Amino acid sequence: MASAGGEEQYDFIWKVVLVGDSGVGKTNLLSRFTRNEFNMESKSTIGVEFATRNIQIKGKTVRTQIWDTAGQERYRAITSVYYRGAVGALVVFDISKVSSFDNLDKWLGELNEHADPHCCIMIVGNKVDLKHLRAVSSEEGRSLAEKHNYSFIETSALDNTNVGEAFNNLLVDIFKLQVEAPP
Numbered sequence: 001m002a003s004a005g006g007e008e009q010y011d012f013i014w015k016v017v018l019v020g021d022s023g024v025g026k027t028n029l030l031s032r033f034t035r036n037e038f039n040m041e042s043k044s045t046i047g048v049e050f051a052t053r054n055i056q057i058k059g060k061t062v063r064t065q066i067w068d069t070a071g072q073e074r075y076r077a078i079t080s081v082y083y084r085g086a087v088g089a090l091v092v093f094d095i096s097k098v099s100s101f102d103n104l105d106k107w108l109g110e111l112n113e114h115a116d117p118h119c120c121i122m123i124v125g126n127k128v129d130l131k132h133l134r135a136v137s138s139e140e141g142r143s144l145a146e147k148h149n150y151s152f153i154e155t156s157a158l159d160n161t162n163v164g165e166a167f168n169n170l171l172v173d174i175f176k177l178q179v180e181a182p183p
């Protein structure tokens with residue numbers, strides 16, 4: 001068990017990055033998961049933010065450090081530093097915005113270029129509460145994920161649908177790869 005400055009102890013500390021177009025809900029997925037907060041305002045903080053949360057997997061305490069681009073994606077200023085050391089990525093699109101889905105190829109290309117080849121990837125279709133505005137079907141999301149052998153989930157940061165599941169499922173995938181069958 002390691003400990004960080006007197007905080008809770010943990011067995012593993014893992015970096016997870018949030019990737020995807022601006023406005024898809026990355027910041028709110030992060031705040032919903034780590035603080036159970038949601039914000040209607042679209043803020044444009046410049047920089048990289050991160051938050052941490054501990055979860056339990058198979059009796060081990062996993063501290064996850066989740067990084068959010070916080071506006072940087074607009075300026076294409078994300079560098080390899082952002083991806084360095086990441087063992088997982090949530091690649092997010094907005095189910096009401098086709099362009100955010102079409103851009104997944106670009107984000108996945110960037111991940112493949114900069115992230116570790118063993119980085120676990122989950123495709124996340126966010127804003128499922130906007131049922132009447134849905135522009136990308138669940139099947140389209142799932143088949144893109146299956147094509148690449150990635151996981152897939154649909155979420156709403158607004159009404160807290162599947163947000164915990166998205167992070168937890170990704171962390172279980174990471175656990176399997178890093179702890180149970182290390183590369």
Ligand code: GDP
Binds near residue numbers: 070155
């Ligand atoms: P980011 O730029 O990807 O970090 O996106 P934000 O988290 O800043 O969200 C962009 C906008 O979408 C904000 O106005 C949020 O309130 C809104 N938003 C985020 N998640 C959801 C969601 O699940 N449902 C709905 N309806 N709006 C959301």
